[in-house]
Amino acid sequence: MSQTVLVTGGAGFIGSHTCAELLEHDYEVVVVDDFSNSSALALDRIAAAAGRPISAFYEGDLRDAGLLKWVFTQHPIDAVIHFAAKKAVGESVDIPLEYYDINVSATTSLLRTMLAHGVHKLVFSSSCSIYGQTETVPLGEAEPAAPTNPYARSKWFCENIIADACLRYPELTAVALRYFNPVGAHSSGLLGEDPTGVPNNVMPYMMQVAVGRRPELQVFGDDYATDDGTCVRDYIHVMDVADGHRVALEHLGAGFEIFNLGTGVGTSVLGLVQAFEDACDVTIPARIVGRRAGDVPKLIADPGKVAAAWGWRTTRDLHAMVRDAWAFQRRNPFGYASELTTSPGRV
Numbered sequence: 001m002s003q004t005v006l007v008t009g010g011a012g013f014i015g016s017h018t019c020a021e022l023l024e025h026d027y028e029v030v031v032v033d034d035f036s037n038s039s040a041l042a043l044d045r046i047a048a049a050a051g052r053p054i055s056a057f058y059e060g061d062l063r064d065a066g067l068l069k070w071v072f073t074q075h076p077i078d079a080v081i082h083f084a085a086k087k088a089v090g091e092s093v094d095i096p097l098e099y100y101d102i103n104v105s106a107t108t109s110l111l112r113t114m115l116a117h118g119v120h121k122l123v124f125s126s127s128c129s130i131y132g133q134t135e136t137v138p139l140g141e142a143e144p145a146a147p148t149n150p151y152a153r154s155k156w157f158c159e160n161i162i163a164d165a166c167l168r169y170p171e172l173t174a175v176a177l178r179y180f181n182p183v184g185a186h187s188s189g190l191l192g193e194d195p196t197g198v199p200n201n202v203m204p205y206m207m208q209v210a211v212g213r214r215p216e217l218q219v220f221g222d223d224y225a226t227d228d229g230t231c232v233r234d235y236i237h238v239m240d241v242a243d244g245h246r247v248a249l250e251h252l253g254a255g256f257e258i259f260n261l262g263t264g265v266g267t268s269v270l271g272l273v274q275a276f277e278d279a280c281d282v283t284i285p286a287r288i289v290g291r292r293a294g295d296v297p298k299l300i301a302d303p304g305k306v307a308a309a310w311g312w313r314t315t316r317d318l319h320a321m322v323r324d325a326w327a328f329q330r331r332n333p334f335g336y337a338s339e340l341t342t343s344p345g346r347v
């Protein structure tokens with residue numbers, strides 16, 4: 001019988017791609033999302049991309065214990081993937097208490113409800129931002145946590161809370177996946193990144209420049225100690241991230257483990273622009289401006305632990321990341337609110 005997975009934040013960027021991945025592998029999927037930073041339209045797109053719909057969705061806040069209880073009594077949930085959280089670094093500095101309340105309280109509320117309903121498998125969406133201002137390259141999981149902002153600290157607190165819960169309740173098993181920089185889109189061109197407001201991250205910003213919504217990409221600093229002076233990141237295809245979550249479900253065993261999800265390959269900001277221009281034949285007006293506060297010169301994953309534990313590694317390269325991101329953006333210039341420009345039918 002197929003397994004049922006509760007995906008919190010299932011309408012968001014990584015959540016929606018993970019839902020599609022699970023549906024494509026015969027899981028049943030239930031979503032809880034408050035749509036505070038996502039759109040319910042994503043749920044239709046998941047169905048179109050995966051060829052079948054999720055089983056149910058609930059609009060609401062995970063801190064609402066009544067809602068969670070209702071969801072767990074309505075569905076035979078086997079495991080939970082917990083994405084729902086606020087995730088903007090700059091905003092987290094402005095409204096730290098909201099970040100701690102929303103990100104941390106949602107996680108404790110979820111754990112309590114899982115335990116009360118005998119659900120013992122959890123995959124937690126974490127972040128390489130937990131490593132902070134490190135100069136270690138590549139970064140392994142043994143690197144000490146040194147988060148530098150409330151967002152990253154909230155993720156680290158959640159990891160510790162989950163670890164403590166696993167110690168206290170040995171039947172509970174969990175993994176935290178620390179992603180590096182997820183980009184790209186589902187190969188169908190139906191699902192992708194659809195940020196609300198001005199994008200914070202380089203890839204969605206560059207896509208909006210490419211599609212003509214913004215005049216130029218500002219490159220934050222070219223005086224870093226890297227080959228071309230711009231910051232280097234480990235970009236990972238969102239479908240590899242989604243695949244990593246599905247494989248994590250298969251490997252949940254005992255206790256709590258932390259794994260990096262990255263490729264081990266670094267790309268500079270200018271390298272990313274170049275890769276996009278080469279793959280997609282679009283010119284990106286890019287202008288060097290001052291550094292952005294808080295950026296580290298280089299963040300590259302050591303993906304060795306997850307490879308050794310599960311035999312898992314990423315399979316999609318930078319070319320696939322920029323190609324798929326562009327296929328989505330071109331087809332959906334204004335994100336999910338767009339009329340599909342080359343729609344094969346109703347979505």
Ligand SMILES: O=c1ccn([C@@H]2O[C@H](COP(=O)(O)OP(=O)(O)O[C@H]3O[C@H](CO)[C@H](O)[C@H](O)[C@H]3O)[C@@H](O)[C@H]2O)c(=O)[nH]1
Nearest residue numbers: 087127128129200201202203205218219220231269292295
């Ligand atoms: O318009 C832009 C946006 C970004 N950048 C640069 O592009 C690189 C990547 O920046 P992103 O904002 O895309 O990604 P970050 O590495 O800063 O942040 C991401 O990774 C972090 C971990 O380090 C957190 O997880 C965070 O939530 C997530 O957005 C950085 O050098 C940044 O300065 C630009 O040059 N121009």
